[in-house]
Amino acid sequence: MKLKSLSLLLMLTLSSTSALAVTCPPNAGELPSWANSDRRSAITEFVTEITNPNSPNFVATKDRIAVFDNDGTLWSEQPMYYQLVFTLEQIKGLASKHPEWKTQTPFKWVLEDDVESLMKADHYALLELLQATHSGLTVEAFQQIVHSWVTKSKHQRFDRSYIDMTYQPMKEMLSYLKANGFTNYIVSGGGSDFMRAWTEQAYGIPAENVIGSSFGYDVVKVGADTVIVKNGELVSNNDKQEKVANIQRVIGKKPILAVGNSDGDHAMLQWSTSQNNPSMAMIVHHTDSDREWQYDRDSSIGRLDKALNESKQKDNWHLIDMKNDWCTVYGASSTSK
Known part of the structure; x- marks a missing residue:
């Protein structure tokens, strides 16, 4: 199917921002975009418990580590991962300098x-x-x-910049955790340098708190300057068990809160909640075909199967129902800098 045809089909078959799937009364204070649900209560009760110095479950500030997947957890990921959309658009932009791509796969396909x-x-x-x-x-x-791409290019279904495809309820959760002494990290299959270009603007998460897949670097002398140039050697594909290894390698502490949306996050959720300290896992379940997308077990993107089963078996695992737990999905459009 042609890319333009695919985009048109998606726009015709999926409504954009239709009526809210859930009516939410205004919430005073923290997490205003969350419905008054068990999931919202799970967040506030967990934070209240571990920040209370008189609680047996008190956790010192230095150990309040929270890790979040990005694709499908902090921003949307359909109909294809947004870093892949970026890559395809870059290939087309560079094609005039590479006439050989017209006959070489996979460039020819793009x-x-x-x-x-x-x-x-x-x-x-x-x-x-x-x-x-x-x-x-x-x-x-x-x-x-x-x-430049993430702030200026537009998602074809929603006509929003990609940085505006981030989830307002999750951004509120990040802010709420930070205000209560948590250090938030992104641990994603997306590229580290790709995400570091915009995560502080979008989520308030600085570059040093982003752990992703990565290529290698060459340290190059240019005149009197020393620069770092990205090379094509794949150093880390940050998915599944590799997420756990990289958290240990970079952070050096086991998180007490882990949030994901797919089986690619399963190992991270299991490891984070396998400890004597208070811990919690949350999964963003895509249940809203009107305001976003509806998918889980059968999806080729963000497939949620084994982790979905486990979420129904553990008391400290919580399944966020996007349709019924979120009063809004995307916030107001940001102002590009």
Whole structure:
């Protein structure tokens, strides 16, 4: 299917911002975009308990670590991961400098809008596209390109910039946790340098608190200056068990709160709640086809199956029902800088 045809089909078959799926009374104070549900109560009760010095479940500020997946947890991820959308658009923008791409796969598929062939290809094809668009640049130059794209390019279904495809309830949760002494981290399969270009603006999470997939770096001398240039060597594919390993490697502490949306986060949720200290896991369940998308077990993107089963078996695992727990999905449009 052609990319333009796919986009048109999605726009025709999926409504955009229709009437709210749930009516929410205004909430005073924290988490105003959350309905008065068990999930909202789970967040506030957990935070109240672990921040109370007189509670047996008190956790010192230095140990209040919270980790969040990004794709499908803090911003949307349909109909394809947004870093992939960025990559495809970059390939088209660079095509004039690479006439050989017209006959070389996977570049040929991108230039011909052959999404079907691209989606059927193995992960090496995607890696080749990422290497072509994510390497050979200084980190600063790459992040300037990403920041411009994420703040100016528009999602075709919602006509919102990608930085505005972030979830308002989750941003409120991040702010609420920070106000109560938590240190928030993003632990995502997305690229570290891709996310670091905009996560502080979107979520208030600084670059040093972003853990993602990554390519290697070359330290290069340019005249009197030393610069870091991204190369095409895949160093870490930050997914599943690799998320746990990278949390230990970078943070060095087990989180007491972990939030994800798919089986790619399953190991992180299990590990974070496997401890004697108070802990909690939450899963964003995509149940709202009107205001966002509805998917779980059968989705090729953000598949939620095993973690969905486990969430129904553990008291300290909570399934966030997007349709019924969120009064709004996306907040007001931001002002691009």
